[in-house]
Amino acid sequence: MSEIASVTEWRERSPRRPAARADDVGRHNLALVVQHVAARGTASRAEIARATRLTKGTVSTHVQELLKLELLVELGTQPDGRVGRPHSDLALNGSGHCGIGVEINVDYIAVCVSDLLDKVRFHRIDVLENRAIDPGHVLDRAAELVRTAIAAAEADGLAPAGIAAAVAGTVELETGAVLVAPNLGWTGVPVVDELVERLSLIDVPVVADNEANLAALAELWLGIGGESGSYVHVSGDIGVGAGIVVGGALFRGVRGFAGEIGHVVVDRNGDPCSCGGRGCLERFAGQDAIFRAAGLPSTTATALGHPDNPLYGLIERLERGDEAASAAVRVAAEALGIGLAGVVNVIDPDTIILGGTYAPLAPWLADSLRESLVRQVIASEWRPIEIRVSELGPDAAVRGAAAWIVQRLLAAPDVLASR
């Protein structure tokens, strides 16, 4: 469930992994040092030694290696107001390594390059109606965008540490295969293997996860999720996905398929859904359903963030009090409230974060959603649910993917040494 566990797993599949016990301790301490700096922003060697309880000598050795690996930089000596030698502050190196994220969604592909400080160094969205074309062609295009992102990173002096794909479907974490993606119409697509094949000249790890999981993790690493630590991040796109974070870690369930809120039933007599069920939340609160109910064209290759996306037309109508638009959002909010109330009744988080399309729609969604939650959540009087709005916007999943690579690197910095 934790990221450190994922990294271990990842590294266990690498033939380069040394087996000696003393190495394990060294690796662990190396990660401890870099993570302390990452958590604090800046730190001196003495502060690191105090916080980690490692000896100053051990800290110095590890810092030396981390500087050599271009994970840390010296900020120069700073007077610390005390007697003795001025100390030298360390920070993460924003000019060394980077993570590459690629998001494969229903009507767009996005790529993003993030440095160790989670600063976006390159970002591009390609509007593409992925439902209409063969998965192989979608992956061709995704690989091409990744190559573009890598070229941009390298031109910027950054070395890619890995590539993470965020896919709008259920992903098997161990293999990186999409098992089923109803909105893309995909079944059994080995995304990681296909990307590795297409990017055969690039020698970095490739991983994949569900986009809702990565959007929820983005909220934890880059957004407002760290303040609660136990929340459900729900994002409305063409599908409706959720990522559940409990005690600061993504809750994946037994097989990693947790959070599929889009197919929670809100009306057992409702319309059939692409998943094979009927009356699913997506049929009421997915983007297409809202646009259709508001009398707008449904999304056809108009990504969020793209000016032609009907979302902006919807918002404009909501702002001038258009009846059909208001009713469409109210229906969506009520359905979302019913689905989320079920989630709150069952897993008891304290915060709901509205992401994706729901973030810009929040001013019109939040009241109906809150009412629906209060009505359906048992003991709601004793557990007020905070509803918050994501500040990451539509880029959450692709930024989460790039940040995932950075998180993995900081959790196991020694992988660089063995390369």
Added chain:
Amino acid sequence: MSEIASVTEWRERSPRRPAARADDVGRHNLALVVQHVAARGTASRAEIARATRLTKGTVSTHVQELLKLELLVELGTQPDGRVGRPHSDLALNGSGHCGIGVEINVDYIAVCVSDLLDKVRFHRIDVLENRAIDPGHVLDRAAELVRTAIAAAEADGLAPAGIAAAVAGTVELETGAVLVAPNLGWTGVPVVDELVERLSLIDVPVVADNEANLAALAELWLGIGGESGSYVHVSGDIGVGAGIVVGGALFRGVRGFAGEIGHVVVDRNGDPCSCGGRGCLERFAGQDAIFRAAGLPSTTATALGHPDNPLYGLIERLERGDEAASAAVRVAAEALGIGLAGVVNVIDPDTIILGGTYAPLAPWLADSLRESLVRQVIASEWRPIEIRVSELGPDAAVRGAAAWIVQRLLAAPDVLASR
């Protein structure tokens, strides 16, 4: 989330808790030794030393204390087929301490005495229409039954180590207060405080939890739950409750209210529910709803296990193929399938355990339930959900309550030394 964490919390509130660091290590090792014996059934001192990596001397000292505290017994010397002294096997002492469980449910109160081997030494159900009377009277009756159970335990040579109440409502674990119990009609009833007051002469800890949680834990400790370790235990009584176990620990959520599946919406246009919402699962799959749909009288003070309970009439009708009874169970199974599919989509367990009324009804429920799950669970092809039937029957919650006291004692055996 783990039981050990709960015990720590419980002990931190005790003024008797010593603060020294060496004591912490000793306490931890004492628990380690007794828990090794509990896990294995029997073990020799040498086996314990090997498994725990404690020295033989330390193990001997702790075993001596555990014998003195009446937590362990010597089974007598056994030849072990090897050269040297014959070893002496140790086992949990079934004649020393016991846990007292009391279940306060909608139409009955049950008590149970379990020894350290989880053997039921006393069990009694009092049929009582608790909805119609004041909570104070219900608690009077519960306290009286607890006194009866304690008298029976003492007559049997057992010393109660604590009392655990399983209540059909949302319980705040820290205070043992029921916040809301829609089916009992209770709001804000401090169950633990009230029981402590009524049992003022009895100097043992009193704790409380939700009955669905304790039924799910009973499955882990005494039933089939240990085989999967990640399951949803759903029990049908007048309410419908679930306990979620993930990786061998109860998943409580942020405030301990997780698992309230009875109020998950299955029909947003359905009838109003006692919780204030509408179309809740309970309205379709609760005992009363099933009985009513089958043309049977609803439960009035006829506990499960009681021969007058309409359940036996229902089963008799199902066995002879009665149309109304079959239709009633089919409707319940479909609704249960919709509610559980939502839970599976959101938390991704691998097993569902049917408990309470659902256990005896399983032969007529399971097929419709399975169909409903396959239809509504996304990626169900890649995650077959095992549906299993609880063997603990209607006593799961009260047995789980008594076993909880035993679990707490084995996790912190030193509390006996300080008494």
